[in-house]
Amino acid sequence: DAKTTQPPSMDCAEGRAANLPCNHSTISGNEYVYWYRQIHSQGPQYIIHGLKNNETNEMASLIITEDRKSSTLILPHATLRDTAVYYCIVKGRGSQGNLIFGKGTKLSVKP
Amino acid sequence: DVKVTQSSRYLVKRTGEKVFLECVQDMDHENMFWYRQDPGLGLRLIYFSYDVKMKEKGDIPEGYSVSREKKERFSLILESASTNQTSMYLCASSLEGTSWRGYTFGSGTRLTVV
Numbered sequence: 001d002a003k004t005t006q007p008p009s010m011d012c013a014e015g016r017a018a019n020l021p022c023n024h025s026t027i028s029g030n031e032y033v034y035w036y037r038q039i040h041s042q043g044p045q046y047i048i049h050g051l052k053n054n055e056t057n058e059m060a061s062l063i064i065t066e067d068r069k070s071s072t073l074i075l076p077h078a079t080l081r082d083t084a085v086y087y088c089i090v091k092g093r094g095s096q097g098n099l100i101f102g103k104g105t106k107l108s109v110k111p
Numbered sequence: 112d113v114k115v116t117q118s119s120r121y122l123v124k125r126t127g128e129k130v131f132l133e134c135v136q137d138m139d140h141e142n143m144f145w146y147r148q149d150p151g152l153g154l155r156l157i158y159f160s161y162d163v164k165m166k167e168k169g170d171i172p173e174g175y176s177v178s179r180e181k182k183e184r185f186s187l188i189l190e191s192a193s194t195n196q197t198s199m200y201l202c203a204s205s206l207e208g209t210s211w212r213g214y215t216f217g218s219g220t221r222l223t224v225v
Contacts (some may be wrong), residue, residue, distance in 0.1 A: 036214075042218055044214070045216070098156055098169070099156075100156075
């Protein structure tokens with residue numbers, strides 16, 4: 001059963017920030033939030049993950065609410081190449097358990 | 112960067128054929144996975160392996176088997192291909208334990224069974 005809820009689609013203007021929300025109200029204390037994306041006809045690509053603190057890397061920022069029931073992936077300056085399906089996944093740390101992909105959010109970046 | 116290489120990008124096979132999909136990773140990852148992806152159904156886990164010669168069933172193992180004779184190679188076998196196995200097949204690998212940094216996926220094999 002899916003542990004996360006994401007909007008099916010979103011649009012974003014090129015150069016603007018893309019904010020992708022995810023609800024995970026049943027997340028347990030030892031579960032992390034992971035974000036992947038899948039560009040058309042390619043395998044999913046790891047973006048970022050976090051437990052409770054906000055995280056940032058060269059690709060994106062991850063904001064997790066204090067109660068950890070939701071999070072937002074931020075692409076600060078979206079480009080056309082960021083058009084993809086974005087998956088939010090919750091999973092325990094390490095190799096225990098497997099990644100379960102839901103339907104994700106189809107982000108369309110428009111010129 | 113870790114590379115996960117799938118032997119074929121596109122494959123067309125006939126119903127009843129035995130089909131081998133090969134996956135090789137080059138970063139000494141312990142864990143390897145096979146998913147299939149279908150429109151409207153997302154990615155579904157078929158089989159996975161945490162070590163050489165070990166295998167575990169995922170959510171949809173029926174009609175498939177796997178082989179992991181070497182750490183770097185994980186093969187998916189369709190014993191007798193059927194048209195409902197037409198799909199995109201994705202292989203992934205990951206490290207074990209506290210070094211876990213997520214899965215690295217291959218580019219996928221689009222299999223058509225006719």
